[in-house]
Amino acid sequence: MRKGKAFIISGPSGVGKSTILAELMKKRKDIYFSVSATTRAPRPGEVDGVHYHFLNVDTFRQWIDQNEFFEHAEFVGNYYGTPKKYVYEAMENGKDVILDIEVQGAMQVKAKMPEVVRIFIAPPNWPELERRLTNRGTDSADKIQKRLQRAKDDFDTANIYDYFVINDTVEGAVAELDAIMTAEHCKPEERIAMINQT
């Protein structure tokens, strides 16, 4: 059985990461989505343990002290972290692991796991990003401005990513993500090991 690979998905808040990942997971059954912990409040429709583990700040700090996180970072006033428990286990079981994390966390993961594939999801333009954040209706005007500013700061470092997907249409972005994941499994190292195994 082939081993799974780890993929980081980063991109501005509101660009559509959750939307395209939900569609991608309908197409590819070999994905394990890493459920992060966060101190932010759930949005309507978000389920504890499915979209995030929703923790209060004290519990989040306890998890840090107990070394539960693979990485963690602060983002616009809240903490976010990747529990390390299932990441390696899922890859051993042949699943591709998806980490939907911001750029500071992505750097921490890259340092610990150099082979991770980093994909940046970008908006077609900035006004469209503001429209999506506003239409989503989950953040105050002040939070939207903070998220937009953070998006522009992060964009300046986005050229270190391995791939850039522009989420203009959901179908187009999903098709590109799907193609990238497939291509990453066509590298000689993996293919030669597979052939030699049998």
Ligand code: ADP
């Ligand atoms: P993220 O997970 O990156 O914060 P979401 O998936 O919550 O973003 O998407 C933010 C908003 O943008 C949602 O209302 C979603 O329906 C919308 N959206 C996502 N992708 C597109 C797209 N390609 N075109 C138009 N709207 C989109």
Ligand code: 5GP
């Ligand atoms: P949101 O509040 O919009 O769900 O997420 C805000 C930001 O936090 C997004 O950029 C998302 O990728 C990032 N994020 C979500 N989970 C994690 C995590 O476990 N670690 C880090 N570093 N960032 C995360």
